[in-house]
Amino acid sequence: xxxxxxxxxxxxxxxxxxxxxxxxxxxxxxxxxxxxxxxxxxxxxxxxxxxxxxxxxxxxxxxxxxxxxxxxxxxxxxxxxxxxxxxxxxxxxxxx
Amino acid sequence: xxxxxxxxxxxxxxxxxxxxxxxxxxxxxxxxxxxxxxxxxxxxxxxxxxxxxxxxxxxxxxxxxxxxxxxxxxxxxxxxxxxxxxxxxxxxxxxxxxxxxxxxxxxxxxxxxxxxxxxxxxxxxxxxxxxxxxxxxxxxxxxxxxxxxxxxxxxxxxxxxxxxxxxxxxxxxxxxxxxxxxxxxxxxxxxxxxxxxxxxxxxxxxxxxxxxxxxxxxxxxxxxxxxxxxxxxxxxxxxxxxxxxxxxxxxxxxxxxxxxxxxxxxxxxxxxxxxxxxxxxxxxxxxxxxxxxxxxxxxxxxxxxxxxxxxxxxxxxxxxxxxxxxxxxxxxxxxxxxxxxxxxxxxxxxxxxx
Numbered sequence: 544x545x546x547x548x549x550x551x552x553x554x555x556x557x558x559x560x561x562x563x564x565x566x567x568x569x570x571x572x573x574x575x576x577x578x579x580x581x582x583x584x585x586x587x588x589x590x591x592x593x594x595x596x597x598x599x600x601x602x603x604x605x606x607x608x609x610x611x612x613x614x615x616x617x618x619x620x621x622x623x624x625x626x627x628x629x630x631x632x633x634x635x636x637x638x639x
Numbered sequence: 640x641x642x643x644x645x646x647x648x649x650x651x652x653x654x655x656x657x658x659x660x661x662x663x664x665x666x667x668x669x670x671x672x673x674x675x676x677x678x679x680x681x682x683x684x685x686x687x688x689x690x691x692x693x694x695x696x697x698x699x700x701x702x703x704x705x706x707x708x709x710x711x712x713x714x715x716x717x718x719x720x721x722x723x724x725x726x727x728x729x730x731x732x733x734x735x736x737x738x739x740x741x742x743x744x745x746x747x748x749x750x751x752x753x754x755x756x757x758x759x760x761x762x763x764x765x766x767x768x769x770x771x772x773x774x775x776x777x778x779x780x781x782x783x784x785x786x787x788x789x790x791x792x793x794x795x796x797x798x799x800x801x802x803x804x805x806x807x808x809x810x811x812x813x814x815x816x817x818x819x820x821x822x823x824x825x826x827x828x829x830x831x832x833x834x835x836x837x838x839x840x841x842x843x844x845x846x847x848x849x850x851x852x853x854x855x856x857x858x859x860x861x862x863x864x865x866x867x868x869x870x871x872x873x874x875x876x877x878x879x880x881x882x883x884x885x886x887x888x889x890x891x892x893x894x895x896x897x898x899x900x901x902x903x904x905x906x907x908x909x910x911x912x913x914x915x916x917x918x919x920x921x922x923x924x925x926x927x928x929x930x931x932x933x934x935x936x937x938x939x940x941x942x943x944x945x946x947x948x949x950x951x952x953x954x955x956x957x958x959x960x961x962x963x964x965x966x967x968x969x970x971x972x973x974x975x976x977x978x979x980x981x982x983x984x985x986x987x988x989x990x991x992x993x
Binding site for chain 2 (some may be wrong): 549550552569570571572574575578585586589590606608609
C-alpha cells in the first residue's frame with residue numbers, strides 16, 4: 544500500500560523579498576517537486592513571507608559531519624590576518 | 640575519557656552555554672526521547688485542536704468571522720506540520736507519529752476534549768486556550784533543541800493573531816445584547832479552569848519537569864507559567880466586562896500577584912485517561928480523516944511515480960529565483976485542495992455531539 548511514508552522529505556528555501564537570498568524555512572513531505580512547491584506555499588508563505596520558493600529533496604543535500612567539525616573548519620581558525628581588524632592603522636588615518 | 644563521556648561532556652557544555660543542540664549532534668537518548676514525546680504531543684495537539692473550532696466554520700455569524708476562523712484553523716494545521724517536521728529531525732517518522740496518535744500511544748492536550756457548545760466558545764478558545772498556549776510557548780522559542788525552538792518562533796508569531804481575534808470576538812459579544820453577553824460569560828466560565836490545567840500538574844507532581852528544565856527544554860515551571868497567565872488574564876477580563884469563575888481570585892498585595900482557588904485535578908486526570916466529553920469523538924474523527932484521505936495520498940504517490948524523474952540533475956545549481964528542472968506550470972494544473980494532507984486536515988465537518 545502506498546502511503547505518506549513513501550513521500551520524500553523536501554527542504555524549503557524562501558526568498559522573503561527581492562534583493563535578499565533564499566533562506567532555509569523548514570521541511571515538508573510531498574510526492575513530487577510540484578506538490579512540494581504548492582505545499583511550501585501554503586505552509587511557509589501564508590502571510591506574504593516570500594516572493595520565491597526553492598524546494599530540494601533532503602536526500603540530495605550533502606552536509607559536513609558534526610563529529611569532524613573541528614578539523615574540517617580548522618584551516619580558517621589560525622588566519623586572523625583575513626580580517627580587517629588584524630591590522631593596526633595609526634590614529635587619524637581616514638577612509639581605511 | 641571514553642568516547643561517550645566526551646560526547647556527553649560536549650553536550651552538557653553546549654546546554655550550559657545556552658547553545659542550541661542540532662539534529663546531527665550527539666545527544667543523550669533520554670533527551671531525544673523526551674523531546675520526541677513533547678514535540679509529538681505538541682504536534683498532535685495542533686491538528687486535533689482544529690476540530691473544536693472547525694465545528695463552527697459553517698455557522699460563523701458573518702463572512703468576516705468565517706474567513707478569520709478558516710485562516711486560524713489552517714494555521715493550526717500549519718503549526719502541526721512545523722512540529723512534525725521538527726520531530727522528524729530526531730529520527731522518528733511522520734507515519735510513526737500519526738500511528739501513535741491514532742492508537743492512543745501518544746497524547747494530545749486535554750483541552751481539546753472539551754466541546755465547543757456555542758459561537759462564543761470560538762472566542763474563549765482564542766483568548767484563553769491560545770493565550771495559555773502562548774504563555775507556555777514563548778519560553779520554548781529558547782528551547783535547547785534548535786529545530787523545536789525555530790518552529791516555536793514561527794508559531795508564536797501566528798498565535799498572536801489567534802489570541803487577538805478571540806478577544807475581539809468576546810468583546811463584541813460582551814458589548815452586544817444581554818443574551819450575547821450571557822453567551823460570552825458562559826463560554827469563559829466553561830473554559831477558564833481547563834485553560835489553567837493546560838499548564839500541566841503542579842510542580843511537585845509533574846513527572847518530567849525537573850529533567851526538562853535541567854536540559855533547558857523547559858525554561859519555567861508549570862506553576863510559574865500558570866501564575867503568569869492568571870496575572871495577565873484578570874485585567875483582560877475586566878476590560879472585556881466579563882468575570883472569571885473563581886470566588887477565591889484576589890490580588891495579593893504582599894506577593895504582588897493574584898491568588899486563585901484550587902484546581903480540580905481529578906477532572907484533569909479523568910480527561911487525561913480518556914473520559915473527557917469528546918475524547919472518543921476527536922480520535923475517531925482523526926482516524927477517519929486519515930483513512931478517508933488514503934486514496935489522495937496514494938494517487939499523488941502514483942502520479943509522482945508515473946511521471947518518474949525528479950527535477951534537477953546532481954550538481955546543477957538552480958538559476959536565481961527559479962528552482963532547477965521544470966517549473967510547476969509545465970505540469971497540468973490540479974486544484975490544490977485535491978492534493979496533499981491539507982484537504983484532509985482542514986475538513987469543516989460539523990460535530991455530531993453539538
